[in-house]
Amino acid sequence: MDMIRQLAVLMPAMRRADRAVPFHRRMLYTGLSLSVFMVCSHVPLYGVRYAASGADPLSWVRSILASHRGTLMEFGVGPVLTAGTVTQLLTASKLIRVDQNVRWDRDLMDGARKVLAVTIALGEAAAYVLLGMHGPVGALIVLQLFSASVLVAAANLD
Template sequence: MPSTFLKLLSPLVRVMPEVKAPDREVSFKEKAIWTLVVLVIFLIMSHMPLYGVDPSSGTDYLWAMRVILASTRGTLMELGIGPIVTAGLVMQLLSGSKIINVDFGDPEDRALFTGGQKVLALFMTAFQAMAYIMGNAYGALEPNEQVIVFIQLFSSGVIVILMDELIQKGWGLGSGVSLFIMTNVAGQVVFNMFNVTEFATVIGEAPEGYPQDYTNLPKGIIAAVITNIMRIAGIGGDAFPAVDISWLVFRNGFNPSLFTLGVTFLIFGVVIWLESVRVEIPLQYAKYRGMKARYPIKLMYTSNIPVILAQALYANVLFFGQII
């Protein structure tokens, strides 16, 4: 029987927008197409700036957590997956501690729990959007500007929730949350490799013996290496001389370098290896005359969930602090 808490959420669950679960077997090709559609929408939202705000003003409270939360500063994906993860965390804690009783074997209970999680995600989207505005994340905004920014953040949050539900209901591949994080991380890696934005050294930090105050090399490390090789070979008619390879190994500030690129691929390799490691637990069946078997469990059984939950929890504490 559904708990009182879930019964109270029931009227809201009924009026919530919902993605219907497929009533047939969805082919791999169709799942791949829907997954691609979701990724394209996510990428568009990640690059579409918020109307009426200046991202360079105010304070970026989430700068250290944007990779984990699949968030992009000053865009429709400002809040990222934070509301979804927070709602899931709260509901799981409530059910795990038996504060609310949920029978996951009962379809009605399971549907109410999932719907309640979506309702809570909407509340968290509104809460975080208000905290961002009240915390002057974009500087001091006029009342009409605050309303416009809130509508944009809330609407984009609803779209993210529905896209996550689309993947979770079986129309796509994998998990919506993991898919958004993967897309965000992959996009940043590719951007830091091939970004052709001109990069200039700070005056006084040019390589020793380098006559210019500015290197004028691209910010992306692969693009910078290619441009430097072209300068050495005299291709392209670049007026700037080539730099020593040591300058590309360690670049100043947070700019990508050959060292950081190597560390990135090293971490990729370690994570892939850890994901493939299995721990075999010996089992013995008394019912079958002591027959022995081994049950394999992934070493990284919890995957990235603890990191995501910790970052989401910290982000909400930060948001709450901005309101009070």
């Protein structure tokens, strides 16, 4: 967990409110987050080429993960959901001990979730490019998918 603590400092984060936030302000923030997500869902990845058939092998899971093929939201919330599930399993099986009453432990677990989500996103992006799902501009596509996933992870985990 010491290594995770050092990496978690590098992750972008939204600051937690130190007081009660009025409902109308929460709705404003939710609307802004949704707007950014929707815009990213329509921004195509630069350098992506698709076969003429246009078959999408993951079409059945796209609505569950809020992802859109060929856009910045190619992964949607998949890495965040996977990271949350893995950390919950590790906590429930007592492989890592977290006291939810201690703020330091909660913050460390949030950081671990972010690091894991970003790592999963980077692995998925590399796998997509290596398996040929997107055209020849591999590093640029990985960078785009990784950046969008960092944005989603920062917004969803705090």
